Amino acid sequence: MQHKSAITFLQRIGTIESKRIISRPFATLPKKTTAEKPELSNRQKFNQISPPIKLYEKLDKLGFGTLLKTKKFIGVHKQRAKRDQQRLQHTERVGPPPEPKYAFPLLSFFAGAKVPTSFPPESLDEVAFVGRSNVGKSSLINSLAESSVVRTSDKPGLTQQINFFNVGKLFHMIDMPGYGFAFVDEAERETWRELMEEYITRRETLKRVYVVLDARHGVKVADTEFFRMLNSKKTKFQIVLTKCDLLKLPELAKRIVTIEDHLKPLRNAVKDVVVVSSKTDAGINQFRKEMLFLTGHLKPKEFYDAIQAAQDEKEAKRNKAISYQR
Numbered sequence: 001m002q003h004k005s006a007i008t009f010l011q012r013i014g015t016i017e018s019k020r021i022i023s024r025p026f027a028t029l030p031k032k033t034t035a036e037k038p039e040l041s042n043r044q045k046f047n048q049i050s051p052p053i054k055l056y057e058k059l060d061k062l063g064f065g066t067l068l069k070t071k072k073f074i075g076v077h078k079q080r081a082k083r084d085q086q087r088l089q090h091t092e093r094v095g096p097p098p099e100p101k102y103a104f105p106l107l108s109f110f111a112g113a114k115v116p117t118s119f120p121p122e123s124l125d126e127v128a129f130v131g132r133s134n135v136g137k138s139s140l141i142n143s144l145a146e147s148s149v150v151r152t153s154d155k156p157g158l159t160q161q162i163n164f165f166n167v168g169k170l171f172h173m174i175d176m177p178g179y180g181f182a183f184v185d186e187a188e189r190e191t192w193r194e195l196m197e198e199y200i201t202r203r204e205t206l207k208r209v210y211v212v213l214d215a216r217h218g219v220k221v222a223d224t225e226f227f228r229m230l231n232s233k234k235t236k237f238q239i240v241l242t243k244c245d246l247l248k249l250p251e252l253a254k255r256i257v258t259i260e261d262h263l264k265p266l267r268n269a270v271k272d273v274v275v276v277s278s279k280t281d282a283g284i285n286q287f288r289k290e291m292l293f294l295t296g297h298l299k300p301k302e303f304y305d306a307i308q309a310a311q312d313e314k315e316a317k318r319n320k321a322i323s324y325q326r
C-alpha cells in the first residue's frame with residue numbers, strides 16, 4: 001500500500017516523467033544493423049593471400065629465388081631461419097641429399113595428326129601437353145628435352161595438329177594445338193576440340209595430361225571448361241605453371257595458392273602444381289625427374305638407397321681384405 005502511494009507521489013512530482021526521458025534516447029537510436037562488408041575484388045583477394053613458408057622454400061629450391069629481406073617479409077625470413085637451422089642439424093648428421101641432373105635422350109618428331117585416323121599405333125607410354133594458345137607448351141617440350149626440334153612462336157595458334165615426339169626410346173611427348181584460340185573459326189575450333197577429346201579419351205598409352213598455364217594469367221574460363229571435360233572423362237591431369245620468370249616471387253607464390261584452391265574439388269587433378277620457366281630452366285630438372293618416374297624410368301628412392309648400401313658393403317669388404325693382405 002505504502003509502495004503504491006510512493007508511485008503516485010513520484011508521478012505527481014514528475015520523476016516518472018524524467019524516467020521516460022531517460023529511456024527516450026535509446027528508443028530513438030537507429031536499429032542495430034549488421035555491418036555490410038564491401039565485396040572484395042579478385043585483385044584484392046589475390047593480394048590478401050599469404051602463401052605458406054613451405055611454398056617459398058620449394059620455389060627457392062627450384063631456382064625462382066628468395067624473398068627480399070624487407071620489413072614486409074620479416075616474419076617469413078624468421079620462420080625460414082629457424083627451419084634452416086633445423087635442417088643444418090639434420091644434414092650434419094646424415095649428409096646433404098644428392099640432386100643429380102636428369103637428362104632426356106634425343107628428341108625426334110615421328111608423327112603428326114589432324115584426324116584421329118592418323119594417330120600412330122600405341123607403343124610407348126605418352127605424356128601430353130595441352131593448354132590455351134601461346135601459353136608455352138611447345139617451348140616447354142624443347143626445354144625439357146634441351147632441344148629446338150619443336151617449333152615455337154610469339155604468335156598464338158602455331159601448333160595446328162597433334163604432334164608426336166620420341167624421347168629416345170623411353171616414352172613419347174605429345175604437343176597439342178592450343179584451345180580457346182580466338183582467331184580460328186568456330187567450325188575449325190570444334191574440329192580441334194573433337195580431335196583432342198578423341199586422343200585424350202581413347203589413348204591407352206596416355207599416362208598423364210599436363211595442362212599448361214601461363215603464370216601471369218592463371219586459370220581462365222577456357223581452362224575451367226577443359227578441366228571439366230577432363231574430369232568428366234576421368235582423365236588424370238596435372239597443372240604446369242610456366243613463364244614463371246615473368247612474375248615476382250610473392251605473386252608467383254600467390255598464383256600457385258589460387259590454382260591449388262581451384263583444383264581442390266576436381267577429383268582427377270593431381271594436387272601438386274608443377275612450376276617451371278622454359279626461359280630460365282628453373283624447375284625443369286625437377287619436372288624431368290617426375291616425368292621419368294611417371295613413365296617408369298626412375299625407381300623410388302629406396303631402390304637407389306639399396307644399391308648404394310650394397311656398394312658400400314662391397315667396398316667395406318674389399319678394404320678389409322686389403323688390410324688383411326698387408
Ligand SMILES: Nc1nc2c(ncn2[C@@H]2O[C@H](COP(=O)(O)OP(=O)(O)OP(=O)(O)O)[C@@H](O)[C@H]2O)c(=O)[nH]1
Binds near residue numbers: 135151176177243277
Ligand atoms: N619469358 C618466357 N617466355 C616463354 C616461356 N615459355 C614460352 N615463352 C614464349 O611464349 C611464346 C609462345 O610459346 P609457344 O611455346 O610457341 O606456345 P604454345 O603454347 O606452343 O602456343 P600454340 O602452339 O600457339 O598453342 C613464345 O614467344 C615463347 O618464347 C617462358 O617460360 N618464359
Ligand SMILES: [Mg+2]
Binds near residue numbers: 139
Ligand atoms: Mg605450340
